[in-house]
Amino acid sequence: MTLGEKIIDLRKKRGLSQEELAITLGVSRQAVSKWETNEATPDTAKVIALAEYFEVTTDWLLRDIEPQSDPSPAPGGVPSVAEMLRGAPMLLNLTIGGNVFGAALMLYDLWQQTYYHIPIIAGLFIQIGMCALFLGLCSSIRPHDPDGSQEWRTRYWRCNIFSLALMPCFWASSILLHILAHKFTVSSLLLLPVTLVLYLIVCLRAWHRKR
Numbered sequence: 110m111t112l113g114e115k116i117i118d119l120r121k122k123r124g125l126s127q128e129e130l131a132i133t134l135g136v137s138r139q140a141v142s143k144w145e146t147n148e149a150t151p152d153t154a155k156v157i158a159l160a161e162y163f164e165v166t167t168d169w170l171l172r173d174i175e176p177q178s179d180p181s182p183a184p185g186g187v188p189s190v191a192e193m194l195r196g197a198p199m200l201l202n203l204t205i206g207g208n209v210f211g212a213a214l215m216l217y218d219l220w221q222q223t224y225y226h227i228p229i230i231a232g233l234f235i236q237i238g239m240c241a242l243f244l245g246l247c248s249s250i251r252p253h254d255p256d257g258s259q260e261w262r263t264r265y266w267r268c269n270i271f272s273l274a275l276m277p278c279f280w281a282s283s284i285l286l287h288i289l290a291h292k293f294t295v296s297s298l299l300l301l302p303v304t305l306v307l308y309l310i311v312c313l314r315a316w317h318r319k320r
Contacts, residue, residue: 113147115170119163120145133195134158135257154254158194193250197261200246201268204239208272211235215275219301233276240273270315278307 110118120130127145131138134155143149151159160167214232217223243265251258282303289295 111147112150112170113145116141116159117145119159119165123163132198133162135194135197135254135260152256154256158254158257161192162195193246194254194257194261197246197250200243201261201265204243204265205268205272207239208236208269211239212272212275215279219279219304222297229279236273236276239269271312274311274315275304275308278311279304281307 120127125133127141128138131141134141136155140149140151144151156167156170159165160170211232211234214228214235218226218228218232221228244262247258247262247265250261279300282300286295286297286299286303
């Protein structure tokens with residue numbers, strides 16, 4: 110069997126589509142398709158991730174040496190790279206939801222002007238926690254799979270830039286109004302509309318760059 114045939118066989122035994130396997134390994138569906146048709150060969154890190162995910166050996170994948178029937182678990186219960194990659198999509202969705210919730214708290218505070226700005230503080234800490242959570246995963250993957258780590262890091266920022274941009278826009282608006290207040294009479298009610306205008310500019314700029 111060729112390497113491509115082995116990947117097809119292992120994938121179908123797990124009941125996975127090419128897209129699902131691609132998400133697990135942090136690559137594109139086209140890359141998986143090329144591996145299976147032997148148009149391209151996965152790099153060493155991806156071969157290791159394939160072996161760990163399907164619980165076979167790299168020797169069997171590359172040289173037809175029979176796989177171990179009962180692979181030993183990672184020492185100390187430390188998750189393998191494949192396991193971390195498998196959990197990356199769920200963690201990405203969790204961090205997106207957390208960052209959106211944090212941004213919603215900030216907008217609520219800007220609208221209501223609450224005492225001590227507790228919602229803004231809570232929203233900021235939630236966003237910081239979500240950033241630390243996902244980037245910590247990327248840092249754990251990076252020593253074993255630099256390409257996979259960088260790809261998930263890029264996906265994280267592309268998905269979360271719209272919610273994370275709100276706080277810098279709020280700070281910029283506060284500074285701008287504070288400067289203008291020295292020369293003109295400026296109402297604190299302007300903080301929300303100015304923040305939203307800056308936020309929309311940043312979002313449109315980010316959306317344009319994504320496209």
